[in-house]
Amino acid sequence: MEALVAATRNNVEMLGLSGQVGVIPPGAQADLVIWNGNPLEDPELFSDPTDAVLVIQAGQIVKDLR
Template sequence: MEALVAATRTNAEILGLPGQVSVIAPSAQADLVLWNGNPLEDQELFSDPTNAVLVSQAGQIVKDLR
């Protein structure tokens, strides 16, 4: 979990974009990935792009395998 927070929230803070990126909120730039599994329990999910079942980039769905 610490690695995911560092890659998202911490980087948003470093870039001066807290509340705009790395959050799911109205008017935020939403980049979101839903995985077929729990990445906190299985980090190998990240190594295979087919495990990403939904990808939203800038608030628009660009991949949906649900």
């Protein structure tokens, strides 16, 4: 979990983009990936794109296998 936070939220804060990226409140533009499993328990999920069941890029759904 700490590695994911370091790769996302911490970088957003360092770039001065807090509240603009890395958030998904209503009205925000989001990049989001929903995995077929828990990547905190199985980091190998990141290595197989077929394990991504929902991908939202720039606020638009680009993959939906739900």
